[in-house]
Amino acid sequence: MEQMVLGSQVYPYTTQTQRSQCISNIVNQIDGSSSGEGSKPVKRRRKRRSKGSSATNDDDVVDMGGVMLRKRKLTDEQVNMLEYSFENEHKLESGRKEKIAGELGLDPRQVAVWFQNRRARWKNKKLEEEYAKLKSHHDSVVLGQCQLESQVLKLTEQLSEAQHEIRKLTERLGEMSTNSSSSSISVECNDVPIEFEFAAETDYNIPYYMLDNNYVHNMDYWDGLYV
């Protein structure tokens, strides 16, 4: 394993990629320490730990040219405890933060950051759940709409066929009425009994139709509406 040294700090690396990252980290460190506190507000360079140093416990808090780099990965136990605490209360007041930090051996700032990130993850999850719920509802509405549209199509076809039948019957009745003295005639269309009544002392060419004992439409009115 190769290594680079900056002051008392050692940056180990094994690959060219890691070497480049070591260089990048060192350059960043130098930039950070050399960029003095100028008159205008300067963005402070973020404290990052070096790629080479594996970090799992408090021993990983190292001094990098005056910048303290803390451990990155929390232990499973710490995360479990934080999760448990988060389930009880998503907000983190000062006293609770200090208490958790003390119990877990963490910096209060780390606890605060962990809660901030955890809230963000929780919010994202909630949004995803909400989206899934809305999408499911939307899909079922669309499906219902499709079913209704197909039903409308089917009924429209049936209506058209019925109108066609009625028109043919009317033509036949027109011919028959000239030879008949009856004021009504009963026929069947598609197994549906239809009774035609001719209004007395009125125009024989404008009949009313009874379907299931209900007057439904005048032919011209129907044609005007649906054809």
Add this chain to the structure above:
DNA sequence: TTGTGTTTTACGACCTCC
């Protein structure tokens, strides 16, 4: 081994509340 995508930790900027 390396490139790449995802997750986790950490921070800066800005906002709100007391």
Add this chain to the structure above:
DNA sequence: GGAGGTCGTAAAACACAA
């Protein structure tokens, strides 16, 4: 004004395919 919140993002850590 300070504490603590969100938001956006950097960068390390990690997982995994090629």
